[in-house]
Each structure stands twice: as C-alpha cells, then as structure tokens.
Amino acid sequence: MKKVVLTTSLLAIAAAAQAQSSVTLYGRIDNGFQYENGLPGGHKWSFESGDWGCSWFGMQGSEDIGGGTQIIFQLEGQLNTANGQLAGALFGRHATIGATNAAYGTFKLGNLGAGEIQQDSWGLDPQLMQRYAISTLVRGRNWSSAANGFEYSTPNLWGLTVKGQYDVTNNYNWNQASSPTGQGRTDGIELVYDLGPLELRGIYDEVRSAAGTFDNVYAHSRSIMGGGTYTLGPVKIYAGYQHLNAPAATDATMNVGVVGTAGANPAGVTAPTSVDHEWGGVAWQATPAAALTAAVYHTNANHGNGNATMYTLAGTYNLSKRTFVYTEFGYIHNSSTSNIDLGNDGYGNSTDSTGAIVGNNPAYGHSQTGVFAGIMTAF
Template sequence: MKRIALAATLLAVAAAAQAQSSVTLYGRIDNGLEYEAGLPSGHRWAAETGDWGESWFGMQGSEDLGGGNKAIFQLEAGLNTQTGAYNNGSLFGRHATVGLSNVNWGTLKLGNLGAGEISQDSWDIDPQVMQKYAIATLVRGRNWAQAGNGFEYTSPNMYGFVVKGQYDLGNSSSWNMGNSGPGQLGNAPGSGLPGSTQGRSDGLKVEYNIQGIELLAIYDEIRDGNGEFDNVYLNSRSVMAGGTFTFGPVKLYAGYQHLSAPDASNVGVYGTAGVPTALPAGVTLPTQVNHEWVGAAWQATPASLITAAVYHANANNGNGNATMATLAATYNLSKRTFLYTEFGYLHNSSTSNVGLGNGYSDPYGANINNDPATGDANSTAPNYGHSQTGVFAGIMTSF
C-alpha cells in the first residue's frame, strides 16, 4: 500500500510540474507570386516570400513560479522560404527574450526585442495589417524598425487601457550611440550613412479598447550610430496616432504619423558640398514626413475578408508627396491556412520617387545614383514623378 501511495504521489507531482511549465513550437510559411510595373528597368514577375507577412519559426515557454508569477521566454527566427535563408540579420533576429509576468503587475522582457520594436505595433491600426503595400510603404520601411539590447514593460489591462514602454541600449561607452556590430543595412558603425549601427532607441505606446473602439498612440525614436537622427526613413522620431471602429462585419481605420530627423544632411551622405547630386533641382534630404491613411475591412463571409485603404505621405525640402491606393482579400481554407492577394497603385508627384518596395530595396535617393546604403544601383524605386503598380497572391499556413 505504501508503494502504491508513493507512486500515486510521484505521478501527481509530475502532472503538476507539467501543468506549471510549458514550451510551444510555432511558425508560419508564406510564399506567393508577384508582378510589379513601373520599375526603372520595366516590369517583373517574381516568386516572393512574406508579401502578406514574414515567414518565421520559434519557440516560447513559461514556468509558473507561484503567487501569480511566471518566468517567460521567446526565441523567434525570420525566414526567407524561397531560399531557405534566415532574415533580420541573425538566427533569432526577430525575438530572443526572457522575462517575468504577473497578472496584476504586467510583463517585463529583456534581450533582443527584434521585430517587436514598438513601431511595429502600428499593424493594429493599419487596414492592410503591415503586408507589403501598407503602412510601411510610403515611409520606406520606417515602421518595420528593429531593436536589440533592450528591455520592455507592458502593463496589465486597466479599465481598457494598456501601456507599453521600451528602452534599447546602444551598448556603447557613449549612452546615445551604437556599438561595434553591423547596422540595419550593413554599413560601418559611425559612418553617418543610413543603416550604420543603430544607436539608442526607445518608445511608448498607449492603447485603449472598449466596445468596438480601439485607440492607439505610439511615440518612438531611433538614433544612428552617432546618436543622431540622420535619416527620416531610418533614424528618426515618430509620433503616430489612430484608431478603429467596428460595427457588424465592417471595421473602419484612420491614422496619422509624423516623422522627424533634424540632423539629416546631404553632406557626406547623398553628395558632399560642391559635388552635384542626381536629385531634382531644389531637392535636399527630407527632415520631416507627414503620413495619413484611411481604410475599411469587410468580413464578407465567415471565410472571406476584403480590405481597402488609401495612404498619403508628404516630405519636406522639395521631396513632394506620394499617394497609394490598395485593395486586398483573404480566404480561409481552414483555421491555419488562407489564400491572399493584394493590389497596389502608387502615384508620385514630380519630385517624389517612393516605390512599392520595403525601404531596403528602394531607399531614399535618385535611381541614377549608386545607393549610398548598399553601394548598388537603385533598381526598384520608380523614377521621379513616375507611378508604380503591383499585385501579388499567395498562401499562408501556420503551425
């Protein structure tokens, strides 16, 4: 009887331990086809990964510490599932964090916040949920920023309010500057070029949800390796506010964003003093961009969703404005798998050349210049004053 009692006790303890700890492996794969016209070289067909959303795999877990406390962790890798390579600069470039969570006090995370940089929370007020032709397009990828060497706190829900704050250290002897690692685009630290080592970044988000209404405000700043705001599309201050309103099968969206980079200068970046650049006459590196959007989503059937949105951005210092109209749809084949498609048309004013790319394949600068961020000729952004059209379709499955 004693042996039976002991065995029963051990089984009960094992079951309790299993219930108190968990590890989950998860992921998703997104592949499709894309057609774009209006490129300087003409048009192209391409096999693409991540047009609706980046493919990834990861693991996350928690351990119950008692008293409502949990230890948590997350490791997540972005994937190019057309080539098998990983994205985001490193194996767990999207997330590599450990932290503590309490139901009454909130959640603290430490480590590589990666794709969790607070500007990426803007997908919540984006009608096209940050797919390729969406909230990041007209600001050349600024809303897809990443951050490492940091910590993040998220409050519990307080009468509909949730507050999140981030602070990401540059790990330099100068608190405002970058470390010796590679930058977003691989340029040397402290070079002053877009993509040189990212310096300190920080941000704050306030969200409010009640009865079909969601309001969101985000402030974040990203500095270059010299601790400056040197490029409005990469290292800048961002203030964003917007909201959604849901009634029946329809969800309405509206938002506004202001970007500021007071340290931006053409000197040493897009042409030194006395050396002509290929920018239109009177155009210099922008220091401010205003970005607005409106849209709607319609749950046409339980399986099908149709979304439409218009985005507009205006850059100062003669850089003109760009407007993008989008129409998209998804169809759920199951709870885990759906088909998707999106159409985008982007119109530029005479001194604007924003493209349908992601900001890394079409950064700021004229097409006939060598792109200073990569050293290669810019081949995806349209010529100044020209438009672009694109459409893609694919399949997403998750596990």
C-alpha cells in the same frame, strides 16, 4: 507495494510540474508570386516569401512560480521560405525572458527585435502591414527593430494599456552604437484605449543612428503616430496619422548620389527632415471565410521632396483555421520630385557607372503598380 507507491508519487510530481510550465513550438510559412511594373528596368515577375507577412519559426514558454506570476520566454527567427535561408540572425526577431502577472503587468528583457514598439502600428493599418501598407510610403520606417532592451506593459486598466521600451547601446556614449554600422539608442511608448467597438492607439518612438543622431527621416528619426479603429458589425474603419522628424538629415547621411554621378536629387531638392503621413481604410468580413480591405495612404516630405499617394485593395480567404490564401493590388502615384516605390526601399535613386538607375525606386515623378497573391499556413 512501496515501489508502486513511490512510482505513483513520482508520476504525480511530474504531472504537477508539467501543469505548471509549458513550451510551445510555433511558426508560419508565407509563399507567393508578385508582379510589379514601373521599375527602372521595366516590369518584373518574382517568387516571394512574406508578401502578406514574414515567415518565421520559434518557441515560447512559461513557468508558474506562484502568486499569479509566470516566468516567460520567447525565441523567434525569420525565414526566407523561397530559398530556405535565414532572414537575419537565428533569433533576430525575438530573444527575451521576463515575467507576467495579471495584476502587475508584463516585463521583458533581451532582444526585442521585431517587437520594437513602432511595429505595433499594424493595429492602425487597414492592410495589417502587408507589402503595400503602412510602411510603404515611409520607406520601411515602421519595420524598426531593437536589441539590448527591456519592455514593460501595464495590465488593462479600465480599457487603457500602456507599453514602454528602452534599448541601450552597450557603448561608452549613451546614444551611440558600439560600431559604425550599428544602431544607436532607441526608446518608445504606446497607449491603447479599448472602448469596445472603438479602439484608440498612440505610439511615440525614437531610433538613433550609429552616431546617436536623427540623421535619416526614414531610418533614424522621431516618430509620433495616432489613430483609431471603429467596428460596425462585419465592417472595421481605420484612420491614422504619423509625423517623422530627423533634424540632422543631410544628403550625405541619406546616401544621396553615393553610386555613380547621376544619383543626385532633382534641382532644388535636398534631404527631407520632416514627413507627414496619413491614411484611411475599411475592412469588410464579407463571410466567415472571406474578407476584403481597401485603403488609401498619402505622404508629404519637406525640402521639395513632394508627395505620394498609394491606393490598395486586398482580399483573404480562409481554407481552414490555420491556412488562408491572399492577394493585394497596389498603385503609387508620385509627384514630380518624389520617387517612392512599392517595396519599402530607401531614399533617393542610386545609379551605376553608366548613370543608369539601379534598385527598385522609380524615376522621379513616375508611378508604380503591383499585385501579389499567395498562401500562408501557421503551425
């Protein structure tokens, strides 16, 4: 009898411990096909992983330590599911530990990775940061990442939530990276005000170069963004504005003409130090399974770099709670001194030894058109 009592007690303790902690394995896979024209080499068909959103896998968990507080962790890595390879470090997207309490907020520290605060701009993006979306006309600036950091988010205070981040460099110089190829100090703050159908969002962040400066408006710069969404039944309206600033940007720091001799900017054009970006769009949940989104994005860069406008139309259809199919069309019109492409590629045109343009950026003043379709499932 004593043996039975002891076994029952142990089972009860184990069950209680299980109820107080949890670990969840999760992930998603996104694969599809893509067609784009207006490329330097003409047009291209390709198989793509992550046109709607990145493929990833991870684990997250929590442990209740009492008083309404939980210890939390998250480990997450990105995959290229077109070839089965890792897209970056094993847990390059997230590697954090922290604590959360409904009354006091949430604190995390570690590799914030893809949780860098600028990536929250998906909340202002009609196309939810697909391939043709809020990052395209700023050449991937909104995909910033950060390591060696900590983050604090307040609880919801009468509709207002504030999040702050700070990331150090582990170097003697506070702003500079510890290696010439690293990233300097980053930091940022976000405010979200939820008023029911109206949601307002503002984000400010700084991403420094290895030298600790703002030397590339599309990579190492200050960004301030603001906008909102308004929901009317099945329709959601989006509008937003972003300003980028990099006062130390030069042709050299933005790698103008590094490859070959014909990669220089057009006559009278130098590296931009300021970019203005605005957009608007509408998402319509046509049926419980089907949604359509249309959006327009426009950008203008200083120092003669001109402007570009992108038009997008996208749709999704849910096959189940976990799986949906998607498609998106995008068209970029560049002014005579602009050469932004659909693929979030860097500034300028590089050339090979013959002077031919290499990469995906079009010739200056040329347009690009693209369309992709695929399927995503989550687990």
